[in-house]
Amino acid sequence: MATPRVIGTTGRYRVVATTEGATMARPDYRKRKGGQYYAWHFCASCKNWPASDYDSRSTPGDPLCDKCQELERKGECT
Numbered sequence: 001m002a003t004p005r006v007i008g009t010t011g012r013y014r015v016v017a018t019t020e021g022a023t024m025a026r027p028d029y030r031k032r033k034g035g036q037y038y039a040w041h042f043c044a045s046c047k048n049w050p051a052s053d054y055d056s057r058s059t060p061g062d063p064l065c066d067k068c069q070e071l072e073r074k075g076e077c078t
C-alpha cells in the first residue's frame, strides 16, 4: 500500500488522500526518544513538540502532553 499523501491538517489530525481517492483523518503523535515516561505530543505548536529524534504513532499514547491538550481546548493546536 502506498504511503497516504498528506493534503492538509485540521487540529491534531492530518487529512490524507488514500489510494482509493478518499480522505481520512490520521492522528500523528510524537514522543521524544530515550524515556518511556515522556509524554506523547499531538500539536506541532507545542513548545515541546519533538522535531527530531522522536517516536511516532497514529494512536494516542500514554501519557498525553498536558500542554497539547490545553492548546487543543483553546483551539491553538496546529
Ligand SMILES: [Zn+2]
Pocket (backbone or CB within 6 Å): 040, 041, 042, 043, 046, 047, 048, 049, 065, 066, 067, 068
Ligand atoms: Zn505537547
